Amino acid sequence: MERNYKPDFTYQQFADQFTAELFNATQWALLFRDSGARYVVLTSKHHDGYTLWPSKQSFGWNAVDVGPKRDIIKELAAAVRSVTDLRFGLYYSLFEWFNRLWIDDKLHLLLQQHFVDYKVRPEQMELVQQYLPDIIWSDGDWEAPAKYWKSEEFIAWLYNDSPVRETVVTNDRWGFGTACLHGDFYNCADRFNPGVLQAHKWENAFTLDRTSWGQRFDVSLSDFMSSKDVIREIVSTVSCNGNVLINVGPTKYGTILPIFEERLRDMGRWLKVNGAGIYGSTPWIYQNDTQTPHVWYTRGKESDDVSTVIYAFVLEYPYDTNELDIYPLGKDINVFRNVLLTGLDLGMDSDVLTKATTQITMLGMEDTKIAWTANHNKLHILFPPKHHIDKRGLDYAWTFKITIAEV
Structure with missing residues (x-):
């Protein structure tokens, strides 16, 4: 920030630069379909608190009020459901860097839950009721226990009374200590790939840009996974009872970089030929062996x-x-x-x-x-x-x- 922006530039000013004027939800959905994916997960809100839908709890800090002036979630959900048969999921970060309610709850040693009651829970309910996601991908949980986040209450509602109760699945990030223990599928950690069989269904969430979960300009070709790298990751993950969730960081204009598109299309072409051994498969008694580790x-x-x-x-x-x-x-x-x-x-x-x-x-x-x-x-x-x-x-x-x- 100090090196590349003027002294009085604030983080909030990034929202004005996020215009998404070239965003085409149908093009995205078709690319994801052609990649061979079976589900797509969109970041609804990351750690900065900025939401891609007009959240009632994030007035003036969402994609309809500032930046694109569009409901990105609504557009992509509609496109995915109209031109593909992919499942649609939403990522949601529990904590936020700048939210005063969260900061105040921490100052009170998490003995109060104002941030959860007035920000997190209303947004979680709103996302589920408005966009009917098949996947809830929770994150940003590590600074507080599940009890503070009231995760059990939300999940109980999600599975028993929500409009997606018959179809929804969740991951394992619901409070520190829940990773690899609770969830329909486990993430355990970013880029988690143990290389050995796991009894519980799990997911390997990794980035095509090896070090970044977003889009950046200070990057060289060697920073990107090759198409061969991606296929290796898919094969070793699925063999061990896992799924892959491949992160693609779009530009501020709402486009996907050609190098990311190339990787996804290469993956789709490979899966079109070899997908019979991937989709619907189960682990064999061996995943690989020491004499032929490849x-x-x-x-x-x-x-x-x-x-x-x-x-x-x-x-x-x-x-x-x-x-x-x-x-x-x-x-x-x-x-x-x-x-x-x-x-x-x-x-x-x-x-x-x-x-x-x-x-x-x-x-x-x-x-x-x-x-x-x-x-x-x-x-x-x-x-x-x-x-x-x-x-x-x-x-x-x-x-x-x-x-x-x-x-």
């Missing part, structure tokens, strides 16, 4: 009582050999591991991987026969010729679909 696995939603589908995502192409070894699937495994690995009882003396029981295809190359063999400790797969793969435009990560069925 390979991750999911169990396909096509699996049933007589067949199981395993997807193997290869994040590094084997240029030297054009071959892949999958060690969790070997031929010499006993009946217990048959059931454990495939969910199928193939018999005490039966091999899991035989030409009769097993079919292997590469997503995007379904018309190409995949050569493979199985020995006592691994499944060995030969990739199609690389130039054939390149002609199909397959990049970033390559997926094998392994179907094992009873005969």
Whole structure:
């Protein structure tokens, strides 16, 4: 601020610069759809307290009174629901940097709850009743316990009496000590990706700009995740029972930077080919293994009582050999591991991987026969010729679909 703005410039003056004159909600919604996303979460209010809707509790500090003079939430919610089948959610920060009620509550050691009673709770109710979000993404909770925020009361109303009680889901940021403990899905921390299976559904919220949750000008190309980085993050997250929430910081004009758009469209193209192993999948018994750490696995939603589908995502192409070894699937495994690995009882003396029981295809190359063999400790797969793969435009990560069925 001191380096780039005049001495008497205040934070509140940023609102006048936020014009959003180029904001087109339909274009945003279509981009999110084309990215392969299944839900979108808009920041309704961040820590500065500025709201993207005409909040009755934020007079003169909202997007209708100052700045764009538009209800951004209303426009985007309508667009998402009219031109896509995505779920629409809202992020809401509990605390605010500048709010005098919050500051006064802290001065009183949080023994009073004026900020919650006169600001937070009315806004939470207003957001739910006006915009009917499918997701409530709470944040800014860490300076006070859930009891101060009256989180239990709000969530009880949300699940039992609100107009979205049949559909809404929430995250875990409802007061310090609630992260990774309470919520339909856990965030635990920003950019949380443990790399190992989590029992409870979780979400990896990360930024395409590696260090910023907004849009900034002091940035270089190396600060952005590459498309390959994004795909890696998606695969490793979904394999471990998580979802991804990818942050994109728009400009003050209401546009999304071309580099962000490129990443999202690359992601959408990849998911169009490989999404069968992502959408609706569940964790397999293995997520990856130490011998091939660049390979991750999911169990396909096509699996049933007589067949199981395993997807193997290869994040590094084997240029030297054009071959892949999958060690969790070997031929010499006993009946217990048959059931454990495939969910199928193939018999005490039966091999899991035989030409009769097993079919292997590469997503995007379904018309190409995949050569493979199985020995006592691994499944060995030969990739199609690389130039054939390149002609199909397959990049970033390559997926094998392994179907094992009873005969």
